[in-house]
Amino acid sequence: MKSRVTALEVAERAGVSQSAVSRVFTPGASASEKTAAKVRRAAMELGYRPNILARAMVSGKSRMIGLLVAYLNNQFYPEVLEKLSNALQAKGYHVLVFMAPQIAGDIDHVIQEILDYQVDGIVAASVALSSELTNRCEEAGVPVVLFNRAQSGDNFSAVTSDNVSGGRKLAEFLVAGGHEKIGYIAGWEDASTQRDREFGFRAGIEMAGQQIVAREVGNFAHLQAAEAARRMFDRPDHPDAVFACNDHMAFAVMDVLRFELGLSVPGDVSVVGYDDVPNAAWPAYNLTTVRQSANRMVAETVAILVDQIENQNKEPRRIALDGPLKVRGSARIPEGWKT
């Protein structure tokens, strides 16, 4: 193991100064074509590549973005990670991944660790940050984007879909389908997505003069959603429709209804979800849901991050993207609602 080639070695071989080597490898720096050629030649022969960490030290830019993520078993997040990583890669950044701890209090530690790596920005997916933490990030000059989670406070940006509107659309759809006993399976109660989707859903139901007749908590988890479905549906007077707060839970609900309780979906019960993960379109589920575009959310996230990093723009931005209803066979489809 011979250690890495250094800029100084390249400089010596090319017969120029270390500064010259640096300039040739720094886009936009001034170097004559003649010098550049000599340097590039020597670098090639020696197999030289600049040490990004050293560059980061002096420039103060690590070109790393910290990503804090939970719920990787929910298909939405792998998609987000893939797209985020690709979009960032295209801009010369890379993602340093941190799994969010189960205990909310431990999240602060992890954010500190992320900061220790001198990342240029942070994306926090589906986690809440204490205001103390967002303050620390602000002091450190590290922009933070909350992804798929909103939160009060004003020193960070947030990108979500319009969860209230999405919830309302689902309510209107179920009401139009003639349902009169509508249930709701909640996500994690502290999550803004859970609260907003439920708020919009209830608003839509109440607008039609109805009430939600049953409510259980599934905490965005497969097993807990299945339990919730059992409690809600293993009884004669069960609802005739249910909104599971995300697709990931809706799949568990559909499986319980069909394979444990012998109920037909959508014959006996209409099921709808939220996210439109790839699975939702698979025939086995064919789930009616609200599309939350990972593509668009990631694009907004990257745009905000890069703007804040490269233009020192300190203005936090809140984005709530509208998501269309995807009407599919897991629910009774009212006349004229087919998409």
Add this chain to the structure above:
Amino acid sequence: MKSRVTALEVAERAGVSQSAVSRVFTPGASASEKTAAKVRRAAMELGYRPNILARAMVSGKSRMIGLLVAYLNNQFYPEVLEKLSNALQAKGYHVLVFMAPQIAGDIDHVIQEILDYQVDGIVAASVALSSELTNRCEEAGVPVVLFNRAQSGDNFSAVTSDNVSGGRKLAEFLVAGGHEKIGYIAGWEDASTQRDREFGFRAGIEMAGQQIVAREVGNFAHLQAAEAARRMFDRPDHPDAVFACNDHMAFAVMDVLRFELGLSVPGDVSVVGYDDVPNAAWPAYNLTTVRQSANRMVAETVAILVDQIENQNKEPRRIALDGPLKVRGSARIPEGWKT
């Protein structure tokens, strides 16, 4: 944005030298309890945390592991990423993620980028590396572990399941189930997992005096697997059983059989897969498969990596973990095979 607190500032406030501060924050370094107390106090008051990048420069250890990954839409990989990240986090390392480009030739560039970040090790999941690249990594003293892919060459480690044995088990299972027209849907032909699983599967089939009667290529992709299923089954003399080279493809195959071609699974056709991703156990699919334990594979990967990094152990290791057959309802179950 006030810039970060430095060790020197802490030293001044604590009335000690910069070296003393460094020692207090370096596990195992010698500092008196008295000094340590003063330093810790000053650090706390100032909100000091060591700059990991600066530490990395002088120590030569970045505590970052580069992960090159493709196929994030295959549920196996999010699970791997989550577990790998957690296991590494527990050892004080973190994962820098790079998405593998579609074009095989571009993979070399990406590995170079990974190396530029001075990672302490590399995990390449489901991608092949040119021997030139593994040589570069070796020269740079960066251990490489191929994950879920084997390859000839001798300067890197590899962790897989025993794909040959797994393929054979599936063949024996299908033969025992009385199937006489067995088909195979291949993954990406260049992948060692594809080759090994097919090899084992064929061996098992031939051991029973049979031959594979149909073969199509699904390239490990959902859409292409669906196409492959259509070609194979949209005809009267279709196979009575099929092995899709991974679960991700098997789901697509099952959906096509049931919802497009009106075939019953397992009534008309038995379907088996490989991986045992979470979805496989869901009632909608209930897929018979070979368990490839992300947990165990990740544990081996981390053990190898950490050993090579921390003990300068240069010995490459190849691990092929045995995976049990998970017998489930997507296939006709022979007497006594229920697990």
Add this chain to the structure above:
DNA sequence: CTGAAAGCGCTTACAG
């Protein structure tokens, strides 16, 4: 355009 010098924030021999 180019080079010598300083410095990014640490750690690590080396003396004491």
Add this chain to the structure above:
DNA sequence: CTGAAAGCGCTTACAG
């Protein structure tokens, strides 16, 4: 145990 000094591999004013 502790401090002064050197150095990790770069970039960036500063002169020329």
